[in-house]
Amino acid sequence: MLLNLRKGTHRDELDPFFETITGDPLAGAPVSEAVFCRARKKLKPKAPVRLNDALLDSANEQIALRRR
Secondary structure, three states: OOOOOOOOOHHHHHHHHHHHHHOOOOOOOOOOHHHHHHHHHOOOOHHHHHHHHHHHHHHHHHHHHHHO
16 A cells, blocks of 8 residues: 555545455545555655565465465
C-alpha cells in the first residue's frame, strides 16, 4: 500500500487492507485518506527497507517450513 503502483484512490487500498486485518467487510478504514498521507510522509527512509526485510524473512521461513 505504501509503495505499490496503483491506479485507484487511497480509499480503494485502505478499505480492503483494513477488511483483511479486522476480518470485517463492513469495517472500512478507521483512518481518513488525509491522515494516512500525513503519516506516510513522516516515515523514515529506512522504514520501507525494514518492512521489506521482514517480508522476505517471513517468506523464507514459510518456504523452509514447506520443505520439511
